[in-house]
Amino acid sequence: MKKSKFLILCLILMNCIFLFKLNYIKATSDSSPPKNIYLTFDDGPTYIITNKLLNILSEKGVKATFFIVGKEIEGKEDILKRIYAEGHSIGLHTYSHNFKQIYKSDEIFIEEMLKTQAKIKEITGFTSNLIRFPGGSSKRLNLRLLDKLHEHNLKIYDWNVNLCDGVNPNLTTNQLFVNGTKHNTKYSRLIILMHCNFNNINTVNALPKIIDHYKNLGYEFKVIDENTKEYYYRLKK
Incomplete structure (x- = not known):
């Protein structure tokens, strides 16, 4: 018992x-902690590629952030309006995207951002304070420029995953997928750099697979907005 x-x-x-x-x-x-991911597209809007990317994002139920080049807006106002209307975020990527011009001085750089900001507001009614340096902020951003940007309420967003479709748009769809899913596990959030130039058709082809990959890993797709913590590389001394 x-x-x-x-x-x-x-x-x-x-x-x-x-x-x-x-x-x-x-x-x-x-x-x-949640696993957050930000899909970002530089250099648009463009006639065909941007719309194709928007179609895929809509089909997948995912939002992204588009860093807009001011001079590219003319004639593509409807595409810019579509980006905004479908709930994606809009950032500034200078007006000319001319490296020799925009990096001549802090004042020229800021002026190009503000010019693009004004153009976007004119068309969408939305004021964007998000910026991305063409080529990234590495070796370009110092404390002096950072303070000036913050005086204009501009916030910087670089990236930590790179498709490399800007420097080499002819990479195969599979190679772009590999690049887009390769990252350091120490990152608390992923910011993926992609492009929507006229020659980025393979980026369009790779995007659904990239989205599915991160969905399967449990990542939450987010847009960069004014509440998103800045992300920039080490300041230049």
Whole structure:
């Protein structure tokens, strides 16, 4: 009789331990930080590619961020309006995208951003304070320029995943997928650099696979907005 009671107590104790471990694992899993990802497209809008990208994003139920070049807007106002109307975020990528011009001085750089900002507001009614340096901020951004940008309420967003479709748009769809899914696991959030130039058709082809890949890994797709923490490379001394 005593042996039977002892066995029952052992079973109850083991069951309690099992339930405790199960709840602990669930609590630990639930409290793990979310995995956020930001799809970003530079250099648009363009007639065909931007619309194709928007079609895919719509089909997949995903939002993205488009860093707009001011001079590209003319004649493509409807595409810009579509980006905004479909809930995507809009950023500034200078007006001319002319490296020799925009990096002559801090004042010229800021003026190009503000000119694009005004053009976007004229068409959409939306004022964007998000910027991206053509070529990235590395070796271009210093504390002086950072302070000037912040005085104009401009926030910087570089990237930590790169499709390399800007420098080499002719990469195969598979290579773009590999580039777009290769990242350092230490990153708390992923910001993917992609392009929507007229020659980025392989980016269009790779995008559905990239989205599916990160969905399967449990990432949450977000847009960069005014509440998104800045992300820029090490400041130039």
